[in-house]
Amino acid sequence: MSADRRIHFGGDYNPEQWPEEVWAEDTQLMKQAGVTMVTAGIFSWARVEPRPGDYEFGWFDRVMDNLGEAGVRVCLATMTASPPPWLSRLHPEVLPETEDGRRKWPGGRQHYCPSSPRYREYATRLVERLAARYAEHPALQLWHVGNEFGCHTRQCFCDVSAADFRRWLRERYGTVEALNDAWSTAFWSQRYDTFEEVLPPRLAPTFANPAQQLDYWRFSDDALRQCYLAELDVLRRVTPGVPVTTNLMPHHKPVDAFEWARHQDVMSLDFYQDPFDPETHLGAAVNFDLMRSARDGQPWMLLEQAPSAVNWRARNSPKPPGTMRLWSWQAVAQGADAVLYFQWRQSRGGAEKYHSAMVPHAGTDTRIFREVSELGRELASVPDIAGTRSRADAALLTDWNSWWALELDSHPSTALDQTLINRAHHAALLQAGVPCDILPPDRPLESYKLVVVPNLYLLSEENAERLAAYVEGGGHLLVSFFSGIVDDCDRVQLGGYPARLRRLLGLRVEEFWPLEECATLSVAEVAGEDGELSGAADLWSEAVDLEGAEAVATFAEGELAGRPAVTRHVHGSGTAWYVATRLEPSLMRRLMDRVREAASVHPVLPGLPDHVQATVREDEEQRFLFLLNHGAAEAVVELPEPMRDRLRPGSEAVSTVNLPARGVAVLQP
Ligand code: GLA
Numbered sequence: 041m042s043a044d045r046r047i048h049f050g051g052d053y054n055p056e057q058w059p060e061e062v063w064a065e066d067t068q069l070m071k072q073a074g075v076t077m078v079t080a081g082i083f084s085w086a087r088v089e090p091r092p093g094d095y096e097f098g099w100f101d102r103v104m105d106n107l108g109e110a111g112v113r114v115c116l117a118t119m120t121a122s123p124p125p126w127l128s129r130l131h132p133e134v135l136p137e138t139e140d141g142r143r144k145w146p147g148g149r150q151h152y153c154p155s156s157p158r159y160r161e162y163a164t165r166l167v168e169r170l171a172a173r174y175a176e177h178p179a180l181q182l183w184h185v186g187n188e189f190g191c192h193t194r195q196c197f198c199d200v201s202a203a204d205f206r207r208w209l210r211e212r213y214g215t216v217e218a219l220n221d222a223w224s225t226a227f228w229s230q231r232y233d234t235f236e237e238v239l240p241p242r243l244a245p246t247f248a249n250p251a252q253q254l255d256y257w258r259f260s261d262d263a264l265r266q267c268y269l270a271e272l273d274v275l276r277r278v279t280p281g282v283p284v285t286t287n288l289m290p291h292h293k294p295v296d297a298f299e300w301a302r303h304q305d306v307m308s309l310d311f312y313q314d315p316f317d318p319e320t321h322l323g324a325a326v327n328f329d330l331m332r333s334a335r336d337g338q339p340w341m342l343l344e345q346a347p348s349a350v351n352w353r354a355r356n357s358p359k360p361p362g363t364m365r366l367w368s369w370q371a372v373a374q375g376a377d378a379v380l381y382f383q384w385r386q387s388r389g390g391a392e393k394y395h396s397a398m399v400p401h402a403g404t405d406t407r408i409f410r411e412v413s414e415l416g417r418e419l420a421s422v423p424d425i426a427g428t429r430s431r432a433d434a435a436l437l438t439d440w441n442s443w444w445a446l447e448l449d450s451h452p453s454t455a456l457d458q459t460l461i462n463r464a465h466h467a468a469l470l471q472a473g474v475p476c477d478i479l480p481p482d483r484p485l486e487s488y489k490l491v492v493v494p495n496l497y498l499l500s501e502e503n504a505e506r507l508a509a510y511v512e513g514g515g516h517l518l519v520s521f522f523s524g525i526v527d528d529c530d531r532v533q534l535g536g537y538p539a540r541l542r543r544l545l546g547l548r549v550e551e552f553w554p555l556e557e558c559a560t561l562s563v564a565e566v567a568g569e570d571g572e573l574s575g576a577a578d579l580w581s582e583a584v585d586l587e588g589a590e591a592v593a594t595f596a597e598g599e600l601a602g603r604p605a606v607t608r609h610v611h612g613s614g615t616a617w618y619v620a621t622r623l624e625p626s627l628m629r630r631l632m633d634r635v636r637e638a639a640s641v642h643p644v645l646p647g648l649p650d651h652v653q654a655t656v657r658e659d660e661e662q663r664f665l666f667l668l669n670h671g672a673a674e675a676v677v678e679l680p681e682p683m684r685d686r687l688r689p690g691s692e693a694v695s696t697v698n699l700p701a702r703g704v705a706v707l708q709p
Pocket residue numbers: 187188310312344350351382392395
């Protein structure tokens with residue numbers, strides 16, 4: 041096994057916040073905690089370039105050397121996430137503006153307009169110097185570009201952005217006629233005579249043009265990505281052999297993870313589970329599967345998590361003993377090959393002084409430092425997990441374009457939330473122990489036995505045909521309400537909803553009947569079946585007419601009583617299911633069990649107790665079964681054969697695992 045095969049462990053390292061005497065102690069404590077990698081320099085711009093063009097790298101050389109000598113690898117940030125005060129003093133136009141024309145001032149971070157040529161010029165100039173300086177440094181492992189693109193400045197509405205938007209629109213549409221057509225500007229007298237008249241969707245008296253809003257999401261994602269790509273270009277040229285990542289955020293609407301994945305060598309994610317939320321791991325699970333799937337199953341990095349409490353929620357709970365370990369292992373179980381934290385040493389001053397760190401204010405004689413060091417040791421004891429992968433028979437499709445369009449205003453209901461609806465579908469698989477990939481709708485689907493499509497509101501003709509071909513070829517598809525409604529320009533496909541999926545689903549939706557807040561609706565399985573699919577629904581309902589599909593369950597009350605709520609349609613050699621409402625979680629789970637059994641999609645372990653997550657990672661030589669108990673009570677898990685827990689060296693092989701609350705086991709035959 042190569043010495044480089046390991047699960048990396050460490051955190052953000054911000055040595056500029058501390059006097060140099062502390063640095064030697066840092067590296068010594070890092071060794072004690074089992075740290076193998078830090079991500080450094082994230083907010084160092086003002087310190088390495090205190091005046092424009094005047095670089096002071098000496099102190100950072102010593103940081104790199106210290107780390108290198110201690111055997112700690114460096115994920116080196118490009119330092120461009122927070123421009124120094126001189127930049128906006130010299131060039132105030134780099135500051136971003138809100139939709140109502142208010143400027144965002146320096147004093148926080150990410151105070152730059154993503155379209156600003158000035159910002160990009162100064163940022164790439166710094167990256168050029170940085171890359172040249174550390175290209176050959178033995179500690180350099182990979183590049184970390186920027187930091188959480190779009191975290192604070194998701195969209196900018198300033199004049200520089202407006203000009204860039206017009207350029208972007210010219211490239212997309214060619215002529216102003218095409219733009220008028222795409223944006224349906226015949227409505228409300230919005231016709232443009234030239235591109236010069238076009239603005240970002242700034243604060244308007246009422247609903248701004250939805251297609252304009254949708255394009256602004258696309259444009260803003262692209263503007264952020266151009267900042268990333270400008271730095272990437274420099275890095276590719278100056279350090280061609282060094283891999284590059286940028287840390288994405290979870291459920292992050294401004295940044296299309298699938299697009300960004302194409303330009304990274306390894307995916308990395310920041311995820312802060314919320315100890316107050318008993319289902320926090322379900323949200324994490326969707327994001328972890330997305331990271332794993334975004335680059336075809338390649339291992340990814342959990343680049344940031346909190347050792348304990350964060351400082352940025354309204355109320356910030358510490359992580360009770362064992363949860364940090366559990367949630368770290370969850371990332372590994374779902375394909376991560378690195379577990380890092382924000383941050384190494386807890387700040388004394390600044391806005392994050394109450395954010396936990398690996399070395400807390402109280403020092404190393406602390407629960408946090410002990411739990412961190414224990415995890416460091418544990419991860420080091422199973423280096424052979426690194427590089428192994430997971431295989432899934434089920435895929436969940438999601439699409440940023442559709443997400444942006446789904447959550448626009450002026451809809452039948454503004455309560456639809458892509459993140460929650462994806463999570464509800466994903467949880468029904470996760471809780472059964474079924475691995476699931478998360479893909480955009482234009483990926484090949486043939487290798488999957490089951491494809492789940494939650495609320496794919498915007499659907500291109502090509503992708504609709506892809507879904508139909510998948511089912512015709514024998515695939516099993518489950519589609520949820522308000523899918524396949526609009527085209528790329530947010531124009532409704534006529535002829536009865538969901539026009540592009542009608543033939544495939546064997547039905548027509550005539551009207552949408554969203555529900556009032558907190559209202560529920562009962563759903564009953566149709567006679568002849570076993571009633572398992574009866575229960576409650578909420579949020580949404582639709583008036584469905586069958587056109588070849590059969591009703592599996594119907595609405596049992598209200599205006600739509602007796603009309604289909606869940607349908608099944610045999611199409612070609614496969615089956616397409618449709619759910620015309622939001623089923624409550626246990627009903628969703630029973631439906632998903634039914635659908636996946638029909639599709640012969642099996643859990644990694646049958647009969648999993650509630651709250652236990654089970655995943656597998658493997659390669660040609662070995663197979664690891666991960667069990668994670670997210671529940672508050674001990675769980676008993678039966679194994680198909682006797683297995684040893686790699687986290688309990690010297691323990692006997694067992695066929696029954698007693699997993700305590702927050703317990704983790706990594707099992708091998
Ligand atoms: C984000 C940032 C970090 C830090 C943490 C705090 O993930 O990338 O710099 O602010 O949040 O949780």
